[in-house]
Amino acid sequence: MTTEAYIFDAIRTPRSKGKEGGSLHEVKPVALAGGLLKALQQRHELDTSRVDDVLLGCVTPVGEQGSCIGKAVAQYAGWDQQVAGLQLDRFCASGLEAVNMGAQKIASGWEDLIVAGGVECMSRVKMGSNGGAMFSDPEFILGQGAVPQGIGADLIATLGNWSRSDVDEVAVRSQQRAAHARDNGWFTSVVPVRDACGSVILESDDFIKPNSTLDTLAGLKPSFAAMGEMGMDDLALASYSQVEAINHVHTPGNSSGIVDGASAVLIGNERIAKELSLTPRARIVATAVTSTDPVIMLTGPGPAAKKCLQKAGLSVADIDLWEINEAFASVVLRFMQDMDIDHSVTNVNGGAIAMGHPLGATGGMLIGTILDELERRGLKRGLVALCVGGGMGIATIIERV
DSSP: OOOOOEEEEEEEOOOEESSTTSTTTTSOHHHHHHHHHHHHHHHHTOOGGGOOEEEEEOSSOSGGGTTTHHHHHHHHTTOOTTOEEEEEOBTBTHHHHHHHHHHHHHHHTSOSEEEEEEEEETTTSOTTTTOOHHHHOHHHHHHHTOOOHHHHHHHHHHHHTOOHHHHHHHHHHHHHHHHHHHHTTOOTTBOOEEOTTSOEEEOSOOOOOTTOOHHHHHTSOOSSHHHIIIIIHHHHHTTOTTOSSOOOOOOGGGBOOOEEEEEEEEEEOHHHHHHHTOOOOEEEEEEEEEEOOTTTOOOOHHHHHHHHHHHHTOOGGGOSEEEEOOSBHHHHHHHHHHHTOOTTSBSBTBOHHHHOOOTTTHHHHHHHHHHHHHHHHTOOEEEEEEEOGGGEEEEEEEEEO
């Protein structure tokens, strides 16, 4: 018999430009995620000795983010020495995989209280600096017909017959919604980042560009056309012979931004809630991972969401709000098409095109985003999904209690 996995809290840092000039560049990864653990302890007067494990997603676990950053963060935050820690990497799904794994640990009955989320300081640890066959081994890439994600995103747009204006519309909507939500205080999961003296470094997302318009975005050049001309288009088209040519529509304006950020979700069972006076906000209903064609790479969210719904015994009509990570605008359009949903219930407060995608942290952030909005609207269920390198997809359903 399984145990219910409840979400007691879901918090995140603001997101800021993942470059040396970004507001969070001065903050080390252990400090960025450690600040969230300190906030959880303060918000709930938490006896940290009761926390079994800290699971943190991190896509580039080298340098300052290496050597089991989950445990390092627990120590940095001053938590009890009994608290264990783990770093995990499922590419862009890492933060949500941490949440799902935490829920599974609770549901098994073998652990009682978990912190799950992720951290990615992209201004301090460069994306791709950890290497790996999938992205840096020419023999593997040619043998698998693997292409960069941007080529896959443009191929999705080409297959879906989505034009440059279609993907730019997704981007403008994301910017407008994110700015509106931020300015109206709807991101209640955001915890300010402070320095060692307690002074606020960053209080809210500052990567959002609310003045973006279709006209301004139309002036940006496609990001992946040159790469396609160097042979990557031919490599992709070898698997998609029905396509004459790839229409390169993605630019920096309609793709996810490189940012710094961290997330933390407090998950536990009913017994620990009573013992520590924790109030459940939601329960994790079901989780799912799957994989699809690794060449196009980014079509996994729809199949993962359908698998998750099937495991939960639910239908699309049972979900009130949907969060799909905005890795690229075409990913959003493909997901809505796959699930037969529209913009009115999808990414209602914007997404990674506007706020950025701190790789290992994003999945945990989306849990807080959707829970905040379910509570604000008085709705019941939400589904979070992300596309993942190698063609994978991941999904999670939560339900308010």
